[in-house]
Amino acid sequence: MGVVAPQMKLPKGPFKAYLFDCDGTIVDSMPLHYVAWKRVLAEWNCEFGEQTFYAWGGMPVAEIISTLNVRDGLTMPVEEIAKRKEALYFEILPELKAVPEVLEHIEFSHGHIPFAVVSGSTRDSVTASLDVLRLLDKFETLVCAGDYERSKPDPEPFLIAAKRLGVKPEDCLVFEDTEMGIQAATAAGMASVKILQPWEREKALVVESAID
CATH class of the missing domain: 1.10.150 (DNA polymerase; domain 1)
Incomplete structure (x- = not known):
């Protein structure tokens, strides 16, 4: 069972693997x-x-x-x-930066539960992005363009990641920033967390500031 980062609300677990989209989810790319x-x-x-x-x-x-x-x-x-x-x-x-709340969660949960990246980007692009932020070694496997025949919203990329980690789909939690990715996770039988888009994060900060 993974340890839950305090500032990110997750679906009720326990989960045996976390699957992260890369662009827009881990990295603000x-x-x-x-x-x-x-x-x-x-x-x-x-x-x-x-x-x-x-x-x-x-x-x-x-x-x-x-x-x-x-x-x-x-x-x-x-x-x-x-x-x-x-x-x-x-x-x-x-110029690349990480998505703050996701970075915090990765650092908090690393070592407690296996991680995979599931991306529509090329392996070179994903590797370069994660390497810039010194996060590459935190992931057990990368599932990238070329590793599957049917891209998101098809569940195939997520199912490949679950198989590589030796975890059942229903025991995986997906972190995604797009509706296409959430649909793919749902089709795979996995719970998911929706990461805000850049403009949504800015809007949320404005609302929080107004409340404070």
Whole structure:
């Protein structure tokens, strides 16, 4: 049974494994990813609105490019654009910060319960993000784009993580920042915790300040 961090409300356990999405959940990387996307897609005059970007959170990079191609009738070379986008993200990676309440929980619970990352990003991207924040060694396994055939909201990525950790799906707790990820966790038969998006966290801080 894991130890519960005092400032994060979790569903009633006990749980035998914690599965974390990476971007927007562990690391506050979504704004940086969006900057990278905007720069590379501008070269193709491809509009990628912020709401769409966050709604597609958890979707693998190659899948996003293919979907944009279909949506806009474009012929962006998927592999080339994916590499360019990743390279732009790595350029601004030093600006990366952790999501405070999730970082606190990871540090509080590490060693009490096994952790896995379940992400739609590439292994290189996830590894680089976690390495910058010195968190990589806290996770027993990483399930990233390329490790599964069906991405979130399909449950496959989470089920692979549970199998690797040797834990039943119903004994896993998922930490996610997108509805797509929450749907995937639910479909896998797992309990979940919704992490606030950047603007939601800012709004919550404003409300807390007003109350104080």
